[in-house]
Amino acid sequence: MGTSIERHPDAADFGGLPQRCGSEDMSKSLNAVTGWALGTFGVAALASLPFLGNAYLTTIGFTVLIAYILGQSWDWVAGEMGYVNLGHYCFYGIGAYAFAILLVGNWPLWVAIGFAVVVTALAALVISVPLFRLQGDYFAFATLALLPLMEVLAYNLTPITNGADGIVLPVAQVLQPAYLIALGVCVLTFMVTLRINASRFGYALKSIRNDEQVAETVGVRIAPIKRRVLVLSAAFGAVAGAVQAWQMSYIDPATVFGLNVALVPVAMVLFAGSGLRWGPVVGVLVLATLQQWLLVNVKGFQATLYGLIVLLIGRFMPGGFLRARWVKKVPLLRALAREHHEYMGETATVAQTSAASKELPLPRYAAVGSTPLIQLENVRMQFGGNVAVKDVSLQIQSGEIVGLIGPNGSGKTTLFNCISRVYTPTAGRVLFAGQDLKGCSRDQIARLGVGRTYQIPRPFGDLTVQENIAIPLMFNEQPLSPRDAMREARVFIEYAELGHRLRERADGLSVQEKKALEFARALACKPRLLLVDEVASGLTPAEVQRFVDHIRHVRDRYGMTVIWVEHIFSALEKVVDRVIALEEGTLIADGPLAEVVRNERVLSTYLGSAAPKAKAGEHTC
Ligand SMILES: Nc1ncnc2c1ncn2[C@@H]1O[C@H](COP(=O)(O)OP(=O)(O)OP(=O)(O)O)[C@@H](O)[C@H]1O
Secondary structure (H helix, E strand, C coil), rough: CCCCCCCEEEEECCCCHHHCCCHHHHHHHHHHHHHHHHHHHHHHHHHHHHHHHHHHHHHHHHHHHHHHHHHHHHHHHHHHHHCCCCCCCCHHHHHHHHHHHHHHCCCCCHHHHHHHHHHHHHHHHHHHHHHCCHHHHHHHHHHHCHHHHHHHHHHCCCHHHHHHHCCCCCCCCCCHHHHHHHHHHHHHHHHHHHHCCCCHHHHHHHHHHHHHHHHHHHCCCCHHHHHHHHHHHHHHHHHHHHHHHHHCECCCCHHCCCHHHHHHHHHHHHHHHCCCCCCHHHHHHHHHHHHHHHHHHHCCCHHHHHHHHHHHHHHHHCHHHHCCHHHCCCCCHHHCCHHHHHHHHCCCCCCCCCCCCCCCCCCCCCCCCCCEEEEEEEEEEECCEEEEEEEEEEECCCCCEEEEEECCCCCCCHHHHHCCCCCCEEEEEECCCCEEEECCCHHHHHHHCCEECCCCCCCCCEEEEEEEEEEHCCCCCCCHHHHHHHHHHHHHHHHHCHHHHHCHHHCCCCCCHHHHHHHHHHHHHHCCCCEEEEECCCCHHHHHHHHHHHHHHHHHHHHHHHEEEECCEEEEEEEEEEEEEEEEEEEEEEECHHCCCCCCCHHHHHHHHHHHCCCCCHHHH
């Protein structure tokens, strides 16, 4: 199959370059047709294998197909979402047992496969509850425990599983149909992978992989997404287990839950490149073939070899051999090694770099009667003995621009975190347009209309600038399809003057560009309330002025309300209606900047003995 069969979400609407688009569209269509033709031919060729009369080759082919289903379905969770599930093989085992039990009970084949999928999916759903309370290494470690757990259960639930004796299935000589079913499931697995990559679901997974907390604060509901992808991968693992149990006609606990075989599909994907479209295909083809060869020629060493390969790849080629530098020099391998964002570049025209647009696709927000847009009532945030925010009460009206000042550690960012529910306040209430945010999750708050930036920029590093902006647009109150979100993202990107970086990975941007990207991403949340955290620090005066202009513009034009944490008073002075000052978590002043900077407590907090001579506009902290 060619690499161009995926339809890119941003495949149209480049009106400024009609001729170029016409020819590119045509070459895209040609590529797609070639890809589909090659793919169909490849599948037909594979389907003919069991009819060639060589049972040995068919068995190897069958093993490769099963390994691909397992490896690829594992990679939806690990490569796409960044959760390394070392216990994925237990879904294969549960599927194999559920299938075998029904088949022994003389149920039809398809009913038994369906039953295996349902039972395994339910098991995954139950397991997901405790598992997704964990992250990173702890998640991987916990999933590793699933295999011995299931193995012990299979040994001891003798009335159902027949214990150590295993289950003999009432079948014989089903290699040919089992191979064809496995091939069909493989094709489906590949199609699902393409679909995931081009869907909102796929972008949710990628945002979770990059930064779960930020994903939530731009509107992604991460809990159901995590559950769904685990259940999906478990269902495909179950089919692999069922079909292989059918082909082997015998299963026992050690075969379907054994740790030595469990890590084989994982090793295969890691070997070539987790998260790459062709990584699982290449890894499985190379290592499964090698495994078969070893089984015949070097008996007893195959498990050792897989362990060694994982070790060596991890040590010398982290990310898989397809990500090694030398691969870029080999045309075929280079094509197979393309990252997700490179497929995007393949079908999209060059970014339009017109002058920054002043019109953004944002609603115009009206005031909510006399109700303040944001109201804090005795908000307290305590970390052990450290009270970061001490019973702060304040109100901000719709359309106000408010500066939030205070020395380092005074609680400004913590206050933002209490509003956007990164932290749950220890006490007090946060009301947004009169609604208590107490029971709201981070993503709900984002959809209600709270957008924010982070003091240290936190872009989705391995996604492009365009994808970074498109993600909030896909998860807004009125969510856009990936295709429309990618199109709309361009407007925000041009506003942030990042048009020339449209297709580049966000982790390759300069600090200034990352700040501009964060600001644009916060605007793409279409917020009524924009929380801006020290966006101007470390920038040149011209760059600071640009942020000042943007903040004034989004308020004047769209009625957005802004709270701006900033130490550069000369910038605040140009745009804020008033400032609020914090000291050690306590609100010490609230009023026009010129007055607040003359407030004795503020002066002594900021300037110590030099305080009385200070004037507004002269200070930076
Ligand atoms: N997750 C946390 N765990 C423990 N303490 C925390 C946590 N987050 C913030 N703090 C503490 O809360 C206090 C306020 O920190 P915060 O980052 O809100 O200050 P700030 O005013 O934003 O400072 P800066 O201007 O340096 O960003 C500090 O003492 C900090 O150490």
